[in-house]
Amino acid sequence: MNSRAKPKQFLELHGKPVLLYTLDHFEEHQEIDHIIVVCLENWINELQLMLHRYDFKKIIKIVPGGSTGHESIYNGLKAMENICNKDDIVLIHDGVRPLISEELISENIAKAKKYNTAITAEAAKESVVQSRDGARIDHVPERSTMYVAKAPQSFNYPLIWKYYQMAQKEGLLSIDSAHLLSIYGVEMHMVKSTPNNMKITAPTDYYIFRALYEAMENKQILGI
Numbered sequence: 001m002n003s004r005a006k007p008k009q010f011l012e013l014h015g016k017p018v019l020l021y022t023l024d025h026f027e028e029h030q031e032i033d034h035i036i037v038v039c040l041e042n043w044i045n046e047l048q049l050m051l052h053r054y055d056f057k058k059i060i061k062i063v064p065g066g067s068t069g070h071e072s073i074y075n076g077l078k079a080m081e082n083i084c085n086k087d088d089i090v091l092i093h094d095g096v097r098p099l100i101s102e103e104l105i106s107e108n109i110a111k112a113k114k115y116n117t118a119i120t121a122e123a124a125k126e127s128v129v130q131s132r133d134g135a136r137i138d139h140v141p142e143r144s145t146m147y148v149a150k151a152p153q154s155f156n157y158p159l160i161w162k163y164y165q166m167a168q169k170e171g172l173l174s175i176d177s178a179h180l181l182s183i184y185g186v187e188m189h190m191v192k193s194t195p196n197n198m199k200i201t202a203p204t205d206y207y208i209f210r211a212l213y214e215a216m217e218n219k220q221i222l223g224i
Helices: 018-027 041-053 069-078 102-115 157-170 177-183 203-222
Strands: 035-039 059-064 089-092 117-123 147-156 190-192
Touching (some): 018 035, 018 041, 018 102, 069 089, 102 117, 147 177, 157 177
Parallel strands (some): 035 059, 117 190
16 A cells, blocks of 8 residues: 555545544444544644544543554554453454454454454455465465454453564564464464455555445445
8 A cells, every 4th residue: 555645544534534444344333342543643633633533432541652563563453551451351452453343343352252262354255375485386275165354353362462472572573462362372263254354455445435335325325
């Protein structure tokens, strides 16, 4: 994404940033008590103005992100240290993943309460190949057993915070929270993703999001 003018989470659809479409799902969900947003540091003031304009009530902190996704999650979890207790569930979600649903959030919370972990995942639609050098294919696993990790990724707070603290001490970086727990051999449980749970990463993703969102709007308005 060419983000010289504006970071991808602040790209607008109908005058509203993508990030706020994402936050709406959590703001409106009855089981979500508080929201902490991890944001690019030089965009925090702009975000505060946006949140005030759209009257968000559940956002209690905005903290600066790190140079990687792993560091940003660490910063967010650290900001919860004096807020969460041993039974609390934390849902970790991408600001640029706006096409989720109330049901998906509910399923994440229920499974994380039961098993301490809940990873949203989608069955792989095409064959997955493994290559160590990027030139030769080393392994092609059975597609029926392959899934793509998505978000939310949800956890008992003390459990996930413990492993991010361990990683911090060891200088370990992960792709996402599911990857981190897999490194440490923690058992994880899966929640099947809703359709179109896409992450806006490239320009084409934005246009797909716009088309899907407008199609869903038309369905509600016109009943088609």
